[in-house]
Amino acid sequence: MAPSGGAYHRHRAAAPPSRLRRGLARGLMALVSVGAVLMTGAGYYVAHGALGGITVSDALSPEDPRSSGDNMNILLIGLDSRKDQDGNDLPWSILKHLHAGDSDDGGYNTNTLILVHIGADNKVVAFSIPRDDWVAFSGVPGYNHIKIKEAYGLTKQYVANKLANQGTYSQKELETKGREAGRAATLRAVRSLTGVPIDYFAEVNLAGFYDLAQSLGGVDVCLNHAVYDSYSGADFPAGRQRLDASQALSFVRQRHGLENGDLDRTHRQQAFISSVMQELQASGTFTNIDKLKSLMAVARKDVVLSSGWDEELIQRLGTLFSSGNVEFRTLPVVRYDNIDGQDVNIIDPAAIKAEVAEAIGAPQASTTAATTAAKPNPSTVVDVINAGSMSGLATEVSRALKKRGYTAGQVRDRNSGEPTATTIAYGAGAETDARNVATLLGLDAPKQPNAAVQPGHIRVTVDTNFSMPVQDDTTMDDTTTSKSNTYYYNGAATTYPTPDQGKPIDGGGVPCVN
Incomplete structure (x- = not known):
């Protein structure tokens, strides 16, 4: 266990039939984590054929692998960005509430990645992917391993810069094409890590999370211990309490001083989602037309959806999630480490694929590109x-x-x-x-x-979104070194806490977390 007072922290890397049924269906989308409930309003627009400003992404292409039968996998992406869809800085009137620094902070890291599996038997399991998981990566020169959260931003910057050098694109076009490439890279990284296809995805930024929590009038949470963190603005007593929108953002963003590092942050995201789901079911938010219109307005500016969202999908999700029968899991971490000055999570990809396959009742099948023993025919x-x-x-x-x-x-x-x-x-x-x-x-x-x-x-x-997948024989550069699993606090050397994956959290209440 790490000392209290913020001793342990992670370094930031550089860079339906009835109105009620429809409302519950939209409420279901709270699984987007950090604000992804905003997907609910987006679901309304998609289902009725009037997107009304919702950004629809083509990063998930028709050629990408899909689930079989009635199984479905949805990737929920929380983007730690202080910019809007066109790359413009968020106004200070929003940033001042986020305790998240200015528009130069955060970059385009995906600080929340949750893979939601919905089985043909209506079993729902949501896997949180810790943002600092050290994964194989290709597509950007100079990198072969990164934190998984960086796949989006590194690819976005690389593609945008390369296109900018051609001198034929506007700044808005560079932003759009760069983000599409970043989304595609994130999808590939998650498919490679988990070994399962992705059928839909939703993306929301920091402002979206704040707007969501504000529209709900706050969120109930429960803490095992009192916390104070000047970086995120988290300053809360132990026990159950109701947080306003700004506090709720601090709650899910805190990463300094947590007993279990990166994994405690994923547990907080899960607890937030569980609380929001309960809130939406109990408050009747979506039966109030004024509140519903307000939520839709938020979705237009804060959410990006893959193509394919329709009324049938929204109805199915609403039926499932209104019961609260959702299991949240955090994918396992072998240990914490420091590589080239970055605090990272060392993982076992085979163990992760095995856990995902076991939890969803599917045979293990990796979508990671693999080398083949067959020799090419020289005449081909x-x-x-x-x-x-x-x-x-x-x-x-x-x-x-x-x-x-x-x-x-x-x-x-x-x-x-x-x-x-x-x-x-x-x-x-x-x-x-x-x-x-x-x-x-x-x-x-x-x-x-x-x-x-x-x-x-x-x-x-x-096409532009493609990059060469990592092959099985990819290894770290000789210049990449794994340092001792220690850090210093008050002049004394100590070790990182042992990763604690935690017990699965169900989606039916307000669980207490660190």
């Missing part, structure tokens, strides 16, 4: 087509495949009539190599030859 030619706006991407992919032993063919931009999204196709006689290339690139393998592709050829098409 791989053509790579750039369908996106980032120059050099097709060349990068072609070179990577050549290193794997594949014969490089054409490398060019797409022609009219060719695919516009990342996909793979093959001509007669290239089926085996096409499947292996698809595995290496993390793409769905084509099921039959394409007459438009020459015999013996494979056509790989990549």
Whole structure:
């Protein structure tokens, strides 16, 4: 256990039929964590075909893997950003309530990642992914391991800078394309870590969380111990209490002085969601048309949705979550460590995949791109087509495949009539190599030859959101070092606390947390 008074902390890395039923359905979306309940209002607009300003993302492409049958996985993303959807700074009238620094702080880290699984049997399990989990990563030169929270921001910056150098895009276009690439990178990172597909996602920023809590008139929480943290503004006694919007943000953002580091923060996010769900069920918020309109207005500016949200989905979620029958879990951490000056969570990817598979009752199947023992046929030619706006991407992919032993063919931009999204196709006689290339690139393998592709050829098409997946043989750079699992407090050396995953939290009350 860490000493009190903020001794232990994590370093920030650089950078339906009835109105009631419809209301409960929307209330369900509280699972977006830090404010994702705002998804509820978004759900109304999506279900009625009038998005009314809701940002809809295409980062989750039709070619990405999907769940089978009636199973469903939804990724909920809490973005630690002080900027709006166009990249403009949030006004000081909002920032002053957030205890979150100015618009230069936070960057585009995804400080909340929750994967919600809804089974065909209506079993609901929500997995919190600690933001400092040290994961394999590719797609941005100079990085092969990062904290999972950084996948969004690093990719966003890299793509935006690369496009800016071409000199043909406005600042707003650079922001939009960069964020889309960041979302796609986050989706890949979570799929790789958990071994399961993602069918939908929702993203909300800090302002969205604050607006949500304010619209509810505060949130009930319960603390095991009194806390004080000048960084987040958290200053609360032990026990159950009601927090206003600014305090609620401090409650879920506190990361200094917590007994169990990064994992305690995930437990707070889970407790917040559980409390909000109870609040929405008890208060009748969505039966009041004025409150409902207010919530919708918040959703328009604070939420991003993947395509595909519709009334049937909202109804299903409403039926499930109104019962409060949700289990929250925190994915396991092996130990805390410090690598190149960054406090990180060392994880066991195989153990994480096994826990997710066990909890959802599914066979283990990783979506991580894996190397294959089969040797490429030297007569098979791989053509790579750039369908996106980032120059050099097709060349990068072609070179990577050549290193794997594949014969490089054409490398060019797409022609009219060719695919516009990342996909793979093959001509007669290239089926085996096409499947292996698809595995290496993390793409769905084509099921039959394409007459438009020459015999013996494979056509790989990549768009702006694509980046080469990490391969199984990826290791840390020689310059990356893991330091002693110690830190210093009042002149004395001590160790990080032992990670405590904690017991699963159900979604039916206000649990007490650290």
